[in-house]
Amino acid sequence: MEKIRRFICVITQTNPCNLKCGYCFLQHQIPTKDNVLDFKVDAKTFRRAFSRERLGGTCMFNFTANGETLIPPKLLDFVREVLEEGHFCEIVTNATVTKAFEKLATFPESLLSHLMLKCSFHYLELKKRGLLESFFANVHRVRNAGASITVELMPHDEIIPLIGEIQDRCIREVGAFPHVTVARDASQPKTLPRLSCLSTDEYRRVWGVFDSKLFEYKLSVFEKPQRDFCYAGDWMMVMRLRTGLLSQCYRGYRILDPFRDIDSPLDFKPIGNLCPEPHCFNAHAWLTFGCCPTADAPYYDEVRNRVCVDGTEWLTPECKAFFHQKFRENNDEYGFLKKTVVNAEMSLRKFSNQHRTIQRIVRTIRHPLTNIRAK
Numbered sequence: 167m168e169k170i171r172r173f174i175c176v177i178t179q180t181n182p183c184n185l186k187c188g189y190c191f192l193q194h195q196i197p198t199k200d201n202v203l204d205f206k207v208d209a210k211t212f213r214r215a216f217s218r219e220r221l222g223g224t225c226m227f228n229f230t231a232n233g234e235t236l237i238p239p240k241l242l243d244f245v246r247e248v249l250e251e252g253h254f255c256e257i258v259t260n261a262t263v264t265k266a267f268e269k270l271a272t273f274p275e276s277l278l279s280h281l282m283l284k285c286s287f288h289y290l291e292l293k294k295r296g297l298l299e300s301f302f303a304n305v306h307r308v309r310n311a312g313a314s315i316t317v318e319l320m321p322h323d324e325i326i327p328l329i330g331e332i333q334d335r336c337i338r339e340v341g342a343f344p345h346v347t348v349a350r351d352a353s354q355p356k357t358l359p360r361l362s363c364l365s366t367d368e369y370r371r372v373w374g375v376f377d378s379k380l381f382e383y384k385l386s387v388f389e390k391p392q393r394d395f396c397y398a399g400d401w402m403m404v405m406r407l408r409t410g411l412l413s414q415c416y417r418g419y420r421i422l423d424p425f426r427d428i429d430s431p432l433d434f435k436p437i438g439n440l441c442p443e444p445h446c447f448n449a450h451a452w453l454t455f456g457c458c459p460t461a462d463a464p465y466y467d468e469v470r471n472r473v474c475v476d477g478t479e480w481l482t483p484e485c486k487a488f489f490h491q492k493f494r495e496n497n498d499e500y501g502f503l504k505k506t507v508v509n510a511e512m513s514l515r516k517f518s519n520q521h522r523t524i525q526r527i528v529r530t531i532r533h534p535l536t537n538i539r540a541k
């Protein structure tokens with residue numbers, strides 16, 4: 167079995183989307199008129215920068231975007247290079263860009279067995295636009311070709327009356343209920359609360375009917391600050407494809423430019439006990455693989471797989487085995503001293519950053535005052 171060494175979350179930073187879901191964070195945060203679909207480096211350079219040798223072994227890559235991930239035509243070149251390098255890969259998609267799914271289905275089965283399509287099920291929007299048929303046709307297309315799939319429902323208050331028909335449709339089409347995520351309200355970045363008018367108990371009762379381990383686990387840690395020692399920056403990192411910025415986590419510090427001196431080792435530095443987020447809103451991926459080894463979490467395959475009514479499973483045997491691992495099994499954990507040094511270094515960086523911000527504010531205030539005095 168392939169051993170997992172690291173997890174690279176690749177954000178394409180592309181904004182276009184072919185759906186307009188009312189709850190989408192894009193409307194709160196991103197200038198949606200930006201239609202740039204290009205990346206800082208080409209796919210071959212990306213593969214060299216993230217070779218198995220440089221990363222220390224086989225890794226999990228998650229490709230995601232601000233808008234729909236599969237809209238940039240070049241994206242599949244990156245996916246292919248990463249798979250050919252021997253890594254495992256996941257694409258977060260709304261499963262409606264048929265051209266991309268057709269192309270994916272032509273990949274060799276040996277590559278597809280290491281690929282999972284995380285098909286976000288935006289039920290109401292798909293229904294309104296008459297796209298439900300093509301959504302499921304694309305899911306079937308890649309599944310029949312040999313890739314893993316997982317269908318993930320966005321639990322929005324508006325679709326509560328439609329729960330019955332959603333369940334029926336999914337049983338008919340993909341042999342099981344969809345998994346259910348927990349949506350965050352990105353218009354409140356300081357707290358990232360749950361996006362719903364329901365109380366937590368009501369929310370659990372309403373969406374619990376899907377019997378989704380993803381939902382159960384995500385809800386159990388949602389809005390709870392994570393204070394355990396986190397290896398994000400070493401075992402997990404975030405890569406932004408347009409700017410070429412590699413950072414510890416979404417808001418962590420920058421790791422050495424991965425494309426500058428491509429043959430030199432990467433400078434992995436974990437965040438430690440100083441998670442900068444209000445809570446680990448992607449715990450269903452990062453904590454299930456064990457970014458914080460002391461945090462109790464199920465395995466990633468358990469929050470993604472489903473056994474269908476006909477006995478088949480959503481995950482290929484290769485993905486299922488690869489997802490059923492924790493980083494600590496294949497990486498050395500830090501001792502007390504090393505952890506203390508990491509935390510001290512991170513605190514120092516945080517302090518000097520705040521200090522720089524204070525200096526910048528003082529400079530901004532002083533500048534017009536100096537001008538007034540000069541007049």
Ligand code: SF4
Nearest residue numbers: 392396415441443446
């Ligand atoms: S706890 Fe989660 S959000 Fe915080 S740094 Fe670690 S992986 Fe990132």
